[in-house]
Amino acid sequence: MPGVALPKPSFRRGSPLDGVDAYAFAVSKKGLEWAKEKGGPLARLVIELGDFSANTEETKLIYRQETWPPRLILAGGGDREWYGDAERLRVAVAAAVKAARELRKVHRLGIEVEPGLLQDAAGEGGSEEWAWEQALVAADMANYVYSLKKKSRAPHTLEEIVLDAPEASEKTARAIAVAVRVARDVANAPANKMNPEKLEEYVKSLAREVPVEVEVLHRPELEELGMGGILAVGAGSVVEPRLIIVRYRGGGGLRIALIGKAVTFDAGGLDLKPPQYMLEMKYDKAGGAAALGSVVAAALLGLPVEVTALIPAVENLPDGRSYKPLDVLEMYNGLTVEVGNTDAEGRLIMADALAYAAEKIKPDYMLDYATLTGAAVIALGSHAAALLGNDEELLKMVEEAAWRAGEPAWRLPMWPVYEKQLESKTADTSNVGGRPAGTITAAKFLEKFVGDTRWAHLDIAGVAWVQEKGPWRPYYSQGGATGWGVRTTIELIRSLTRGKN
Numbered sequence: 036m037p038g039v040a041l042p043k044p045s046f047r048r049g050s051p052l053d054g055v056d057a058y059a060f061a062v063s064k065k066g067l068e069w070a071k072e073k074g075g076p077l078a079r080l081v082i083e084l085g086d087f088s089a090n091t092e093e094t095k096l097i098y099r100q101e102t103w104p105p106r107l108i109l110a111g112g113g114d115r116e117w118y119g120d121a122e123r124l125r126v127a128v129a130a131a132v133k134a135a136r137e138l139r140k141v142h143r144l145g146i147e148v149e150p151g152l153l154q155d156a157a158g159e160g161g162s163e164e165w166a167w168e169q170a171l172v173a174a175d176m177a178n179y180v181y182s183l184k185k186k187s188r189a190p191h192t193l194e195e196i197v198l199d200a201p202e203a204s205e206k207t208a209r210a211i212a213v214a215v216r217v218a219r220d221v222a223n224a225p226a227n228k229m230n231p232e233k234l235e236e237y238v239k240s241l242a243r244e245v246p247v248e249v250e251v252l253h254r255p256e257l258e259e260l261g262m263g264g265i266l267a268v269g270a271g272s273v274v275e276p277r278l279i280i281v282r283y284r285g286g287g288g289l290r291i292a293l294i295g296k297a298v299t300f301d302a303g304g305l306d307l308k309p310p311q312y313m314l315e316m317k318y319d320k321a322g323g324a325a326a327l328g329s330v331v332a333a334a335l336l337g338l339p340v341e342v343t344a345l346i347p348a349v350e351n352l353p354d355g356r357s358y359k360p361l362d363v364l365e366m367y368n369g370l371t372v373e374v375g376n377t378d379a380e381g382r383l384i385m386a387d388a389l390a391y392a393a394e395k396i397k398p399d400y401m402l403d404y405a406t407l408t409g410a411a412v413i414a415l416g417s418h419a420a421a422l423l424g425n426d427e428e429l430l431k432m433v434e435e436a437a438w439r440a441g442e443p444a445w446r447l448p449m450w451p452v453y454e455k456q457l458e459s460k461t462a463d464t465s466n467v468g469g470r471p472a473g474t475i476t477a478a479k480f481l482e483k484f485v486g487d488t489r490w491a492h493l494d495i496a497g498v499a500w501v502q503e504k505g506p507w508r509p510y511y512s513q514g515g516a517t518g519w520g521v522r523t524t525i526e527l528i529r530s531l532t533r534g535k536n
Contacts, residue, residue, distance in 0.1 A: 040240035042216035044175040046196040048205045051145030052104070055197055057138070059108040059131035059146045061170070063123060064089045066149035073147070074107055075099060081109070091116055092126055092509055094134040106141065108134050112152050120155035122441045124166060125173035127152060128198075129509035132177035136191050136512075145197045146174065159439060167200040169441075171208035172522070174198065176215060176510035181223035190513060210335035211525055215518040217241065218328030222321040222499065222516030226300035229320065230274045231348035234299060238279055238327065238346075245334045252278040260391070263364040264372070264383035265347050271304060271357035272350035278388060279323075279346040281330050287339030287532060292398035292488075293330060293524065294388045296381045296405035297323025297348040304351045304377030305359055318516060319381070321499035322404035323348065325520030332525050340532050345392050347384035351377070363462045367391055368484055373459040375467035381407050382466055382480050390484040400429055400531070401490045403481070404520045410473030412497040417505035419443040420498050420519065423478040424491035433491045436526035441508075442519050444493060453479050495519050 051058060062070045067089055071079040077097050081087050087095040091113035099105055112127030128146055135141040148170060156166040180190045200208070221229060221237070229237065235251050242249045254275050257266050262278070269276025279297075298319040302308060308316070323346040330344040358364070362374045364383070368390040372383065385405055392401060411421040420437070422444040424430050430446060437444040456468030456476045464483060468476030478492045498506050501514045511517050 040237070041244040042213055042220065044209050044212035044216070045178045045193060046171050046174050046198060046208070048200050048202065049197045051147045051197055051199060053145065053197055055143040055145035056104050057106040057108060057135050057141040057144050058104050059110055059135065059144060060149065061110050061112060061124065061127035061131055061146055061152060062089050062149040063112040063127070063152040063155070064114040066151045069149050069151070070109060074109070075101060078107060078109065089113070091123070092130045094130050096134065110134065118441070118443070119159055119438065121159040121166065121169055121439065124148070124152055124156035125169055125441055126509060128170045129173045129177035132174050132193065132196060133509045133512045135193060136178065139191045142193060143195045143197065144193050148198070164201050164204050167198070167204035168208040168211070171198060171200055171204060172212050172215065173510050175212040177512060179216060179219060180513050181220060181515055207336060211332050211522065213335060214328040214332030215521050217331050218324040218518035218521050219516045221324035221327060222318055222518070224317070226317045226350070230299045230350060231269070231277050232274050234297060234320070234323070234348050235277060235279055238281060241331060245331050246283065247330060247334050248282045250280040252280070260367060261365060262367045262387040262391070264366050264387040265349060267358035267362070267364050268304070268351050268380040268384050269349035271352040271354035274350055276347070276349040278391070279348055281327060281344040281346070283330050283334040283342045285333065285338050285340050285342070287341070289340045289531060290396060290398040291340060291342050291528065292392040292396050292401045293326040293342065293344045294385060294392060294401065294403040295323035295326025295344060295346050296320070296385055296407065297346045298351050298381060298384070299348060301351045301380065302353060304380060305353050305357050306377040307353055308378060315500065318500045319406050321406050321516055321519070322495060324516065325404040325495070325518070328518060328521040329524035332521055333528055336525070338528055338532055340528055342528070343392070343396050343398070345388040347388045349384055351380045366484070370464065370483060371462040373462035373465045375465045379467045381405050382477050385481055386484040389481060393484070393486045393488045398488060401485060401488045402433070402493065402524065404493050404495055406496045406499050407494045408474045408477050408496055411494040414447070414474060415445055415497055417497040417502050419445045421474050421494040422446045422491065423449050423475065425449065425482060425485065426489035426491070429489045429491050432530060433523070433527055436530060437523040440522035440526045442498070442523045444523070447475055449475065449478060449482070493520060
């Protein structure tokens with residue numbers, strides 16, 4: 036578990052030359068003339084020789100004699116990349132931080148952003164203030180590391196990153212950067228450091244520093260409520276399952292529920308995973324981490340909205356008490372479910388939490404995040420989350436927010452015909468629909484528990500942590516959890532509440 040409940044971001048406002056030992060330019064291809072003028076004779080020579088072309092993520096280290104600091108890092112943002120201008124800005128800033136970290140001699144880095152790159156990014160978010168916010172958050176993400184090393188050398192991080200950003204941008208970026216760090220810390224933590232009990236402790240420690248309320252439903256309450264999914268999945272562990280509820284009451288009249296899957300370790304239950312697949316299963320709590328980070332960000336930003344995160348927390352382990360294939364469970368909303376596979380556990384715990392949120396919170400909008408299906412990785416790789424749901428307007432808003440945040444989501448169909456794959460002879464439904472369209476049938480299962488609530492489901496199995504095939508971004512350069520979902524959710528909430536402050 037992280038030693039400090041509320042992480043601290045590593046950037047500050049100021050002159051990029053103030054007390055730093057390295058200086059960086061984040062520059063696009065069309066800004067090369069600017070870099071030549073700003074960088075001095077050696078930078079001009081390097082650019083004119085073609086040794087730096089400002090390609091995406093390209094970096095070049097130059098040693099200068101004429102002025103302090105002696106190191107200048109050129110970092111490229113490309114031209115008109117497919118992922119948009121705001122992401123070009125994030126990538127260039129993060130590439131500069133990554134290059135400085137790799138030197139291991141740099142402790143304080145100043146970054147100057149080429150005006151054209153900043154202006155292009157501002158066009159996507161509506162203002163330069165927003166663009167600066169994106170640059171600051173990307174810089175901090177690129178400086179993140181989760182390490183419990185005590186005896187061997189830990190990865191090098193920068194003590195400080197300095198950008199000449201507006202005060203308002205620094206304030207908002209600080210809240211988002213803290214929340215992303217919270218999400219990454221939770222997802223990265225080993226299962227023995229962040230099991231359901233310790234996750235509860237961590238959330239309660241956050242509540243001492245963030246204006247949120249925490250309620251936890253333990254086994255007696257889960258049994259009384261009839262949450263058969265959460266109870267069944269958690270039955271094989273000596274650590275009791277629980278439903279962690281985190282509320283931020285910002286007023287404004289709009290209610291949003293965020294449901295995040297937190298299987299703190301997933302061995303597959305009695306349908307045991309092959310050993311190699313268990314090596315990444317501490318990340319099966321990344322959905323819960325995203326929900327937690329999102330409510331923390333909303334609270335730190337003081338957004339005029341009521342946000343409730345519901346985090347069902349369990350370990351899915353084999354044991355004599357474990358739930359079994361072909362068991363029939365009764366869920367919170369009364370639906371009976373035949374267990375086709377105990378390794379399709381995430382949808383069972385999510386179903387209880389979704390149904391509870393729909394009935395008790397009655398949100399205007401409900402989002403969920405889950406590392407739910409390997410099929411999402413097969414469909415989209417590690418470059419986009421799968422997006423499904425029951426409300427066209429909400430899906431469009433989530434899609435747009437995800438794009439602005441640099442966390443792309445791609446919509447899949449929710450046609451009624453897919454529901455036939457979930458038919459069961461012994462219960463109202465099965466929890467699995469076979470291998471074909473596995474991401475869609477998992478979403479169709481969840482749909483049975485949301486009632487009439489406007490709902491969007493984000494399957495983040497491919498993007499929640501850095502896998503062999505991505506996602507590749509310089510702000511994920513240290514590997515591990517990405518914190519995917521926090522930035523998207525804040526973009527969505529801000530668009531929903533714009534003008535209500």
